Amino acid sequence: MESSDSKRFFSMELLGWYRKARRDLPWRRSRDPYHIWVSEIMLQQTRVDTVIPYFNRFVDRFPSIERLAEAPEEDVLKHWEGLGYYSRARNLQAAAREVAEQYGGVVPSGKKEVSGLKGVGPYTAGAILSIAYNQPEPAVDGNVMRVLSRYFCLEDDIARPSTRIGMEGLAQELIPEGEAADFNQALMELGALICTPKSPSCTECPVTDMCLARLQGRERELPVKTKAKKAKPVYRFAALVEGTGPHAGKVLVRQRSETGLLARMWELPHIEVSDADAWEDSSMGKQRLETALADDGVRIQAKEQIIGEAQHIFTHLIWNIRVLPAVAAEEYVADRTAYEWVGPEQFENYAWPNVFRKLLTEYFIRAMNS
DNA sequence: AACGCGGGGAG
DNA sequence: CTCCCAGCGTT
Numbered sequence: 001m002e003s004s005d006s007k008r009f010f011s012m013e014l015l016g017w018y019r020k021a022r023r024d025l026p027w028r029r030s031r032d033p034y035h036i037w038v039s040e041i042m043l044q045q046t047r048v049d050t051v052i053p054y055f056n057r058f059v060d061r062f063p064s065i066e067r068l069a070e071a072p073e074e075d076v077l078k079h080w081e082g083l084g085y086y087s088r089a090r091n092l093q094a095a096a097r098e099v100a101e102q103y104g105g106v107v108p109s110g111k112k113e114v115s116g117l118k119g120v121g122p123y124t125a126g127a128i129l130s131i132a133y134n135q136p137e138p139a140v141d142g143n144v145m146r147v148l149s150r151y152f153c154l155e156d157d158i159a160r161p162s163t164r165i166g167m168e169g170l171a172q173e174l175i176p177e178g179e180a181a182d183f184n185q186a187l188m189e190l191g192a193l194i195c196t197p198k199s200p201s202c203t204e205c206p207v208t209d210m211c212l213a214r215l216q217g218r219e220r221e222l223p224v225k226t227k228a229k230k231a232k233p234v235y236r237f238a239a240l241v242e243g244t245g246p247h248a249g250k251v252l253v254r255q256r257s258e259t260g261l262l263a264r265m266w267e268l269p270h271i272e273v274s275d276a277d278a279w280e281d282s283s284m285g286k287q288r289l290e291t292a293l294a295d296d297g298v299r300i301q302a303k304e305q306i307i308g309e310a311q312h313i314f315t316h317l318i319w320n321i322r323v324l325p326a327v328a329a330e331e332y333v334a335d336r337t338a339y340e341w342v343g344p345e346q347f348e349n350y351a352w353p354n355v356f357r358k359l360l361t362e363y364f365i366r367a368m369n370s
Numbered sequence: 371a372a373c374g375c376g377g378g379g380a381g
Numbered sequence: 382c383t384c385c386c387a388g389c390g391t392t
Contacts, residue, residue: 043387050378051387084376087390121389141387161371188387197385198381225385261375314376354377 010151010207011176011183017206018186021193023048026055028185033107033132034065040127041092041119045085048192054083065107068093069100074351077264081351086263091119109133122168130180138171139184140164143191149223150195153212159226233318235278237285238270239293239326240307240363241300243341249367250341251360252298252328253350261314266350268359269293269339270321279320282306286324298339299329308362312355323359344368 022028025048027039038058042051058079062068068076073093080089095117099107107128108114115125126139138144145158145167152170156163175183194205200219202208213219241252253266271292273279286302293300308323342350344364352360 040387045375045386045388046377047379047386082377084378085388087375088388091389119389123388127387139387142385143387185387192387196380263375312376314374317374 006152006210007174009210011174013206014186014190015176015179015183018182018189022185022189023193026052026059031132031181033109033128035059036132037107037124037128038092040124040131041088042083044088044124046083050083054079065096065099065105068096073264077351078349081265082354086265088119090263094118095120107132109135111135111137122164126168127184130175130184132181134178134181136172136175136180138168138175139188140167140171141188143188143195144171146197146223147187147191147195150200150213150219151207151211153216153218153222155222155224157226158223233276233320234272235274235276236270236272236319236321237279237282237289238268238308238321238323238359239289239300239302240268240323240359241326241328243328247328247341250343250346251363252300252339253342253356253360254296254339261317262353264351265353266342267353267356268323269296269298276320279322282322282324285322289324289326296339300326301329302326308359310355310359312353319355321355321359 025039027035039051039055042055042058061079062071062076071093073090076089076093077086080086083089098117099105103113108117109129109132111125111129114120114128115122120128123139123141126137129135129137130139142158145164148154148167148170149156149158156166158164158167171184171187190205194201202211202214202219205211205214208214211219213222239252243250243252252269254269255266256262256264258264269289269292271285271288273285273288278284282304286304289302290300302324303326305325306322307325310321310323312319312321342360347360347364
């Protein structure tokens with residue numbers, strides 16, 4: 001069998017399958033390039049089911065590029081809360097401002113222009129150009145690499161950038177004339193619904209008859225991907241500083257730095273200790289917390305008692321956090337803008353990483369019941 | 371090329 | 382537990 005026949009079969013069968021099997025997703029209800037763009041950013045490393053409610057809230061609150069461009073950055077971040085990879089939100093708004101100023105508020109349809117937008121890489125550029133503008137550009141993500149690896153029995157390591165480059169060439173060849181939008185989505189839809197990572201549903205697959213991996217019984221061995229290394233545990237103490245007087249019923253929180261991990265999100269003030277042994281010593285935690293906050297101009301008195309514990313898991317890091325109670329000293333000042341008092345009424349106005357949302361919610365509920 | 375960056379669902 | 386998801390930016 002000629003390879004070109006195999007390719008034609010793949011493209012035609014896949015497209016036919018997609019016309020019937022495509023899911024009704026919010027961003028498929030129009031070809032509004034802005035909606036396509038927002039959805040593609042949200043879908044980076046994030047499942048469809050997770051994205052749907054975020055997408056609906058986001059386009060409801062920011063219905064146009066202009067409205068997104070003019071919104072307060074805090075507001076954008078708030079609508080991203082819980083979705084992860086927060087630089088996506090910051091980059092999306094920066095890019096929206098660029099589109100508003102440079103391109104008259106219209107998502108550009110040129111490859112160079114789209115690729116130049118912040119947060120838009122090779123995959124997202126291809127997705128926007130093909131889905132919104134039906135241009136024959138490949139959009140190669142994890143789904144596509146898995147599908148192509150299996151169908152063509154390709155053993156290249158998909159963790160390597162060079163493999164993605166090669167797949168882009170192949171994926172572009174496969175696009176039927178004038179069908180870029182549906183075909184690219186069909187490829188990803190197959191990867192998401194049928195050609196899944198662990199146990200592909202080959203009996204329901206429209207291209208199973210010519211899938212080389214399937215014919216060799218090797219579909220579960222592909223794609224080849226080198227492993228990432230294990231996440232490293234770190235240990236931290238957080239202070240739950242209860243306010244008094246004008247701050248009664250409130251808790252002291254602070255905003256994280258402009259860049260890096262969880263940029264600009266809010267947290268309980270906390271410090272990192274050297275290892276698991278140090279984490280067992282809450283009297284040291286108390287001392288370290290008081291000293292560290294004093295360095296920030298915040299005078300507090302902590303206790304050794306542990307009133308909360310939580311874990312936050314990142315790809316590369318695991319935070320283990322123990323919470324110690326504290327009160328602000330008489331001469332508490334802290335004119336640092338990073339620190340604020342927050343009560344249950346203001347809680348939802350701040351963007352929290354899940355771990356601090358959990359700890360604070362627990363605290364406020366306990367406080368309310370006592 | 372390697373690493374940092376979140377959170378959640380599936381097996 | 383592990384894997385991995387409609388990846389990108391930085392170094």
